[in-house]
Amino acid sequence: MRYAARVGYMGTAYSGWQRQAMGTGVQEKIEESLAALEGKPVTVTAAGRTDAGVHACGQVISFELEKEWRPDKLVLAVNFRLPPDIAVLEAARVLPGFDARRHALWREYRFFIWHGNALPPFLHGRVWWNRFRWDFEEVRRACALFEGDHDFRAFCKTAECPERTVRTIHTASVTRKGRLAVFTVRGNAFLTNMVRIMAGNLNAVGRGKKSVEWLKGLLGGQARENSAMTAPAEGLYLWKVSYGEGTPFGPYRVE
Structure with missing residues (x-):
């Protein structure tokens, strides 16, 4: 079964999206959680490769699972094994062959910049x-x-x-x-x-x-x-990825 998911994460503690020889990538954490559900390694493809420290609220991934999952149950199961700074926000069955990177029409980034002599502490690492x-x-x-x-x-x-x-x-x-x-x-x-x-x-x-x-x-x-x-x-977010129509997975969405 082919699935897509929208993922959010705070990138502060990670060496970027990709798996890393040194350090930990966000991809590694998500693949470990999916592997625990599937009972074997699972590889995900992402719409964008964010740098170390960059955040996301609209990253999109695609992957294959042998087991069939109801999307809402899949979200719960994957998030159960993820650290609190990474979350699957939504998931859906998609058409066979859907690729989060190749089928993306555009990607949107937003950079939040705080100007001033003092930074509110709750914005530290976020702008x-x-x-x-x-x-x-x-x-x-x-x-x-x-x-x-x-x-x-x-x-x-x-x-x-x-x-x-x-x-x-x-x-x-x-x-x-x-x-x-x-x-x-x-x-x-x-x-x-x-x-x-x-x-x-x-x-x-x-x-x-x-x-x-x-x-x-x-x-x-x-x-x-x-x-x-x-x-x-810090302050940079992968905000949104479009696949057409209503997005996030556009016409590739099955359910």
Whole structure:
């Protein structure tokens, strides 16, 4: 039986989504829980591979089980064996061959950024605490440049940069309410560290260290060293993945 599930997690204690030779990935914990139900190893495929420390409330996984489960019972059974910072939020039977990564139409990330001299303790690890003031008009101008097809080589971790670095960004925006700013970006696929480097470059523009024209130049395939800092992982969330129609599993959902 083919299943899909929407997963949420706090990434603080993990070395990223993937299984790791050193450290623990979120994938490992979920596969261990599923293996306990199935009585043998189970491999899951994820829509996105989040970095160490990055969170998710809309990660989607697909996997195969020999046993047939009612989706609500499967959620309960998997969560029983998961640590409190990882949870399966919903599950469903899906059509044979459904692949959470290959069938995704777009992925949306949201970066929560707190500006100010003090951070409320309950937000620690959940937002990027940025102590510098931003010029939000300039940040919004810069953010709009991300939309469309661009060569994001300057926005990729050098050691993990593929040969082809052109990506399509459907929407990119920055909103603000009080001290909290939210950078939202939706695209077909993302390079390693891409959203964090995008946020780091917006920070450089917002602080007046770099210009909007400088950022525009980066989108022509410049080298990573010409770009700004990689923003910290805390505050970044894999927010949503679309498979069409109502989502999260779209037309692939069986029940």
